[in-house]
Amino acid sequence: MPRNAARPGWNRGVAHSARATAALRALTEADPALAALSLWCTHRDADGPTVTRGTVIRYGPGFATLPLHEQIGLAGHHILHASLQHSARMAAMEARFGDGFAPDLWRMAADAIINEALLQAGHALPRPALTLTGLLRAVTGATPPAVQALAEWDVDRLYLKLTGDGTAAGQAREHARGQGFADDLEAEDETEAAEGEQTRADWRGHLARAMAAGQAAGIGLGVFGHRLADLPVPRTPWEVVLRRLLARATLPRPAPSHRRPARSWLALDAQARADGTPAPVFQPGLARTQAAPRLVLALDCSASIDAARLSLLAAELGGIARRCAASLHLLAFDTAVRIETRLDPARVAGQLRALDLPQGGGTDFAPVIARAVALRASALVVLTDLDGPTGPPPRLPVIWAVPRASAPPDTGFGLVLHLSH
Numbered sequence: 001m002p003r004n005a006a007r008p009g010w011n012r013g014v015a016h017s018a019r020a021t022a023a024l025r026a027l028t029e030a031d032p033a034l035a036a037l038s039l040w041c042t043h044r045d046a047d048g049p050t051v052t053r054g055t056v057i058r059y060g061p062g063f064a065t066l067p068l069h070e071q072i073g074l075a076g077h078h079i080l081h082a083s084l085q086h087s088a089r090m091a092a093m094e095a096r097f098g099d100g101f102a103p104d105l106w107r108m109a110a111d112a113i114i115n116e117a118l119l120q121a122g123h124a125l126p127r128p129a130l131t132l133t134g135l136l137r138a139v140t141g142a143t144p145p146a147v148q149a150l151a152e153w154d155v156d157r158l159y160l161k162l163t164g165d166g167t168a169a170g171q172a173r174e175h176a177r178g179q180g181f182a183d184d185l186e187a188e189d190e191t192e193a194a195e196g197e198q199t200r201a202d203w204r205g206h207l208a209r210a211m212a213a214g215q216a217a218g219i220g221l222g223v224f225g226h227r228l229a230d231l232p233v234p235r236t237p238w239e240v241v242l243r244r245l246l247a248r249a250t251l252p253r254p255a256p257s258h259r260r261p262a263r264s265w266l267a268l269d270a271q272a273r274a275d276g277t278p279a280p281v282f283q284p285g286l287a288r289t290q291a292a293p294r295l296v297l298a299l300d301c302s303a304s305i306d307a308a309r310l311s312l313l314a315a316e317l318g319g320i321a322r323r324c325a326a327s328l329h330l331l332a333f334d335t336a337v338r339i340e341t342r343l344d345p346a347r348v349a350g351q352l353r354a355l356d357l358p359q360g361g362g363t364d365f366a367p368v369i370a371r372a373v374a375l376r377a378s379a380l381v382v383l384t385d386l387d388g389p390t391g392p393p394p395r396l397p398v399i400w401a402v403p404r405a406s407a408p409p410d411t412g413f414g415l416v417l418h419l420s421h
Helices: 021-030 032-038 068-083 086-100 103-120 132-140 146-152 155-162 166-178 190-195 197-217 238-250 263-275 307-323 345-354 365-374
Strands: 042-045 051-053 056-059 254-261 284-288 294-300 327-333 337-343 379-383 398-402 415-418
Touching (some): 021 032, 021 068, 032 068, 032 197, 051 068, 068 086, 068 103, 086 103, 103 132, 103 146, 103 166, 132 146, 132 155, 238 307, 238 398, 238 415, 254 263, 294 365, 327 345, 327 365, 337 345, 337 365, 365 379
Parallel strands (some): 042 056, 294 327, 294 379, 379 398
Antiparallel strands (some): 051 056, 254 284, 327 337
């Protein structure tokens, strides 16, 4: 029994879908890659619309009314939802953003990418259909070639683009309504996500073999599918990396203290007294520093950073500051430090929204790094696009938090953390 069968709405029709049989059979000749992937999905007939949850696809009555070529395309749409692990990834993104998560925009991003890939693979879809190139044109005004767009945009990055500001979100929703967008993806819950860890690891192998079969056949998705940016790649979320880095930076470090002798000196001194020899040279002991750690967030006001990632980074820093009892400071800068303020870890998001940040201008990292050194920061996190001189390396840990995963220039010091991961 599939793991979703006992859940409400998932126990109708234990047998394989009769509605999708013709389309799935046709896929064996029309698209070997999708046909191979379909074997790892669970296909069921059910009432209501056609939707995907995890690896289970439920085909509604409306699916049977479509002509066969549109059935093939729609089946491929849901097979890709399952294969690209969209249900689990949507649940993971919701866990990261909490109340700030917009599920409709995430579904739009997923549908746009899948539909564009299917159209490029030569499949038909019920029209109108939301596509990646159409969505990018509506939001950015630019229309890159479809294959190039598919190689550059994954669902998570596209979602962050759509939530970057209210204008982009509104434009995306208006365009999607005009293209007949409807929710057809359900997020997994925490129990399903925990149960599906090994399954999602297996899917990477399924995808690799399916794309190889399609590429060998020379038709369908396999011709270019290996270039899809949305193919799931195992990555450690940047929040986890940031926590590890800052945990190391804020650990209390022993420092020499002349208030107490080293244990080795005590032993040598005792031995010298017993032997009547001269006392050894004094050796200071080690004592833990008592000063509370201080985290500094430097915000490059000239960088193209969206509000969603800024809010998420600030919330993460606030949580870290609360856990390690650290003070949190903000330095907004361009060629000089323009704003300096102490942030309350419990209400950091609201404080950031209330700031009147300067816009434009150049970038010079030397002044802000010098100020962080003057503040005796335990660690400095610089939110930037790395377009500017960095100056000499300071004597404190520096984390460059960059919005995109493009190759940045060599900073010469510090660690670059890509917030698109």
